[in-house]
Amino acid sequence: MADDELDLNSLSDPDLANQMHDDLYDGLADEIVEGTEILLSRGWDAQRVLNDALVEGMRIVGIDFRDGILFVPEVLLAANAMKAGMEVLRPLLAETGAQTIGKVVIGTVKGDIHDIGKNLVAMMLEGAGFEVINLGINTDADEFIAALDEHKPDILGMSALLTTTMPYMKVVIEALKEKNIRDDYIVMVGGAPLNEEFGQAIGADAYCRDAAVATETAEALVLARRLTGGEDQ
């Protein structure tokens, strides 16, 4: 270690968590893995490391991206750093049988291969405690419906980056209606060319402008659905 390098082991727990927020902001994956392992070795459980160090750090990144302080490359580096930390935590979370707060099937629609935003949403949802089944890109209605049948999620999430591909979201929703399964799922949509008006017009339950809003919306809608007995799984 160089003389001017910070020894993460020397930091108190709160200082280390704060340092990890900074390291996430700076996209330092190795430091995030090290900090995660140190907190675990000090007796923090995986859920606490996830919430207090990683998710909180990404929340700050999300705010600064929204406000135009950070740009896409910096957010991608931060996301990669968080992913590295989650790789450490994921088996521990599974081992402890941490209760998921809901299940999400998510994908980029047919004809569209853009997945940066969608993957960010998937990661933030996972960080918030959702089980996420990520179908990837160029997903057609049959693939979405097959995944819904197989995984029985609470939420279907669809993403598109192009004005030419976003209408396909309506095709998927119409296919759900034809099969009489539209109301079995919360449908959330997002992507740069979308807006609230479009989400309503195609019959989605929610349009989410960014990953933070998607996470908050997913939590709120799943909770509301459970409170009103709207799910039977």
Place this chain on the structure above:
Amino acid sequence: MSDEDDRLLVIACGALAREVLDVVRLNSLDWVDVECLPANLHNTPDLIPAAVEARLDAAEERYRNVFVGYADCGTGGLLDRLLEARGVGRLPGAHCYEFYATGPGFSDLHDREPGTFYLTDFLAHHFDRLVWAGLGLDRWPDLRDTYFGNYHRLVYLSQVPTSDLVERASGR
């Protein structure tokens, strides 16, 4: 009606400048004026509508006929909202360079392989500055696959191929 009333102003993306000027020159369209906005606006598409609006405002008293040489270009329909309100037309499609392949031709290219990256003469020439550095890849080359991992084909929509440009394009 003054002479200016008969003129058409094309407000185009700088990435199309040479081709638009060639169309005007080769067809002797001496009643067409061309103004271009910086091509690097493509890296911040949310700024395109405001930049176009400023040019429309500036041209309002001089031109009755204006056409915008942008497609949606990542503005997510915001450019259309502006242009509809102003009664101004634009290039069709999602990307301004689509017309090089014609609308149906571009749709066919896209349908055959959605994971296609399109190069033009302009992009081939300015790739390092506009794409590579514009996406931060000069500083963080590890992000290359995050950006381009889903692209499986490159189509070079060349208008005036030169050996230098073809060499640059084939190196991508």
